[in-house]
Amino acid sequence: MSHTIPGEPLGSADGSQLSDLEPLGFSPRWQALFATLAGPDTVPARVIRADRGSTLVAGVSGVLRARPTAALLKDAAGSADLPTVGDWVVVAAPPDHDTPLIEAVLPRTSAITRGDPGDQSQVQVLAANIDTVFVVHPIDGPPNVRRIERELSLAWDSGAIPVVVLTKADASPSPDEARAEVEASAFGVDVLLTSAVRGLGVDDLLKYLAEHRTAALIGPSGSGKSTLTNALLGEDRQATREVREHDRRGRHTTVARELIALPKGGLIIDTPGLRALALTGSEAGISSTFPDIEEAALECRFRDCTHTAEPGCGVQAAVEEGTIPAGRLESYRKLLREAEVAAMKTDPRLRAAEVRKWKIIHKSVKDHYRLTGRG
Ligand SMILES: Nc1nc2c(ncn2[C@@H]2O[C@H](COP(=O)(O)OP(=O)(O)OP(=O)(O)O)[C@@H](O)[C@H]2O)c(=O)[nH]1
Ligand SMILES: [Mg+2]
Ligand SMILES: [Zn+2]
Numbered sequence: 001m002s003h004t005i006p007g008e009p010l011g012s013a014d015g016s017q018l019s020d021l022e023p024l025g026f027s028p029r030w031q032a033l034f035a036t037l038a039g040p041d042t043v044p045a046r047v048i049r050a051d052r053g054s055t056l057v058a059g060v061s062g063v064l065r066a067r068p069t070a071a072l073l074k075d076a077a078g079s080a081d082l083p084t085v086g087d088w089v090v091v092a093a094p095p096d097h098d099t100p101l102i103e104a105v106l107p108r109t110s111a112i113t114r115g116d117p118g119d120q121s122q123v124q125v126l127a128a129n130i131d132t133v134f135v136v137h138p139i140d141g142p143p144n145v146r147r148i149e150r151e152l153s154l155a156w157d158s159g160a161i162p163v164v165v166l167t168k169a170d171a172s173p174s175p176d177e178a179r180a181e182v183e184a185s186a187f188g189v190d191v192l193l194t195s196a197v198r199g200l201g202v203d204d205l206l207k208y209l210a211e212h213r214t215a216a217l218i219g220p221s222g223s224g225k226s227t228l229t230n231a232l233l234g235e236d237r238q239a240t241r242e243v244r245e246h247d248r249r250g251r252h253t254t255v256a257r258e259l260i261a262l263p264k265g266g267l268i269i270d271t272p273g274l275r276a277l278a279l280t281g282s283e284a285g286i287s288s289t290f291p292d293i294e295e296a297a298l299e300c301r302f303r304d305c306t307h308t309a310e311p312g313c314g315v316q317a318a319v320e321e322g323t324i325p326a327g328r329l330e331s332y333r334k335l336l337r338e339a340e341v342a343a344m345k346t347d348p349r350l351r352a353a354e355v356r357k358w359k360i361i362h363k364s365v366k367d368h369y370r371l372t373g374r375g
Helices: 017-024 028-037 070-075 145-157 175-183 202-209 225-233 284-289 291-299 314-321 326-345 348-372
Strands: 042-051 054-059 062-068 088-092 101-105 111-115 123-128 132-138 161-167 190-193 214-218 258-261 267-270
Touching: 017 042, 028 042, 028 088, 054 088, 062 070, 070 101, 111 145, 123 214, 132 145, 132 202, 132 225, 145 161, 145 175, 145 214, 145 284, 145 326, 161 175, 161 202, 161 225, 175 190, 202 214, 202 225, 214 225, 225 267, 284 291, 284 326, 291 314, 291 326, 314 326
Parallel strands: 062 101, 132 161, 132 214, 161 190, 214 267
Antiparallel strands: 042 054, 042 088, 042 258, 054 062, 088 101, 111 123, 258 267
């Protein structure tokens, strides 16, 4: 991707666009969606970085800075409606403006959302139009299965397919045991074992990026997201930093979410490790993360069983039999409670958007099982 000076012509909306934009993930489907929203002298572009007040987009003529039109800002129900990394947008470059304008955001196929830490009635979109969410987790210590369950719920909820990527296998006393432990609580999810230091397992990530697909990396600070990004890139582009000696926590090295095109094809969104990963009001991701509990719940005597003290509870029975770990049930109930509280605080207009998202999720999960021949 070459850099261009803001204000330079963006190219014309002719047939050559599709092939030029393919490495960015453009497809006939996006082309058709773009055509329904395109105005005169507009081109499609993908958001590669969105900071406060400034948005970097990549299009046929390279990377340039753009900003949303006043109308787009005014019509947005919340920050979730504004361009975020991964979005496809309609960009116009009127000759009398020095900054290209983003006129519209194309409807998203998927979105990683979390409760906005600054405003509990809002959701924040961390990344849009991703196919795969890599849940990156280090195993230089014992894996934090509870954290993985939370991140999987968030990942399933996005409408993309989650994959757990265990990192630092070189620093684990028993990487295979760690992997088995994580696999036991990550139903229907691939679990990969990697060591960026030894160059082990990194190429296994590429199969999820074939055909110009997009993946986002999420996970705690210091888990090795940027290190993986660099390994896939084959160059040290992203800054990385040692975890703190005394508590093994990361130092929040990456500060901005960014979409990066890989030389072997495919796109990666490296994200900063987040302290607060609050769930939004949707329960769909939790259901997908805990299919074992949902299945056991079919045996409950009461349909509205809370799986605590009710007689005839199928879930409690499974815990007693040892098929469901007690900690896992606790984690499930905690996440559900959190989602319920978030749902009550969320703006009704955003909740309507969540309902629309549900449909996407169900379609995407179905597609996944069709593709992998499971279920
Ligand atoms: N031993 C070992 N260390 C690794 C591996 N991958 C990453 N690290 C180290 O872990 C530390 C943190 O890696 P980063 O890539 O900066 O972690 P990050 O997830 O991007 O962290 P934030 O940007 O803060 O969210 C660095 O010192 C890396 O060298 C690995 O496979 N093995
Ligand atoms: Mg990083
Ligand atoms: Zn029950």
